[in-house]
Amino acid sequence: MEVLRHMCQGLMLETEIRGDLTCGVPTVLNVMQAKTAALTGAACQAGAILAGATPQQNQALRRYGEQLGMAFQIRDDLLPYTAEDQVTGKTATSDVANLQPALPVLFACEAADEADRNRLPTVFRGGTDPVTAHRDILAVLTRTGALTKAARMAFSRAEQARAELAGLPHSTQLAELATASADRQH
Template sequence: MSIAVTPVGSTHIPLLEAELLRWVGSGDSLLEVACLDALFPPGKLLRPILCMESAKAVGGTAEQVLAFAAGIECLHVASLIHDDIVDQDPVRRGRASTAEQYGLAEALVAGDGLSMAGIAAMLSGGPAERVLHAARVTVEALRHMCQGIMRETEIRGDLTCAVPTVLNVIHDKTAALTGAACQAGAILAGATPGQTQALHQYGEQLGMAFQIRDDLLPYTAEDQITGKSAISDVANLQPTLPVLLAYEVADTADRDRLTTAFRSETDPVTAHRDILAVLTRTGALTKAAQMASSCAEQARAALTGLPDSTRLAELATSAADRRR
């Protein structure tokens, strides 16, 4: 059932897989089958591993937050199902997306089903005050995620939306939930307010590094490695961070090339090729990679003073350097 993932936190993966099966079911109905297909083989399990490692970093245990961590993964994967519907992406993790395999209506219901399983898992046990606090933090992050996804649809085709706009989208769509996963783990483990805030800051900066690197992958890695189409963002006319960094510094000719590539009538394969050439000439790929590294460094710095944060520091490094 497992596939290769980041080695950091790999000891948690069997526990997480078993817990996910406990909450989603064994495949006795179409809903369970579609949900399990979206969950397995698992992705990087970054968010639940962050939750578990954050608990450990403040003296708690991974088992103490296992159900909550599994709930976060269910909610995350539900958002991916719906995101693929929004983007009309036929591929997820190197396979047919849920909508492509089961149909649009079935994918919508599977996303909802995973969301309900996730909420049930998060609220399943532990000190009530801590569980409620952690759940509130997570739900607030999910509200930000929805705002980020909606904002992303609003700026399609707009190369003038500017870098700060896309950084806000990255924060809301990705970093808010990674921050909440860390914060929730700390809360559930009984961390001090200072430790909880430090882990929240760490998680948000790691999430920024992770998503910035994700925006680079269509121009730096093969489809077989990333598990998704390299031309998806281009086909959706989505101005990602490296594209906007290039647009800011490009000369008139390269700006015109980018503008042409972001017209709906342009063939996505041709557009991707032309955009890559501009990104390379302007140094935008290097600049974005430097931004990812800077966020990762800020994440590591936030861990100063925590009793057991070695694995979290390693996760920050791998998020900035990842190739898939």
């Protein structure tokens, strides 16, 4: 029940910040934690419980799942800017069209010079066709290093997930899954 409550809160917050590039990185990370990380953590913990794991193993696998979920979602926010539509199965312009402030865009807002800081809200909020908006945002993300910063964060979360597996038996595939979640192209 707790997970469902967190997910609903995350969905509500995500709706509230739609179109708001001033919401800040911590807010978007809270959305990711409430939605993806909480669900993934609960699923991993449920698997541990069903397998008869110890309470310590249950908690370690919940924390593993939460970090895995964060790595997965951070990479998901990068995909519209780093992978081809045919590979990802979603359109590159979806975040722009939905006015969803993705993590890389917020990193760019923090690092941008004045001209780009002024340009991002104009492009993001509409008045520009989604293809042109996506191209312009991608240029800013590249200039500011936001794509690299977000990718590093995804890998860091994957590393934290792998660290939670220390001492757990038969966890090689889970460790590989964490790595793959931060490095995926779809």
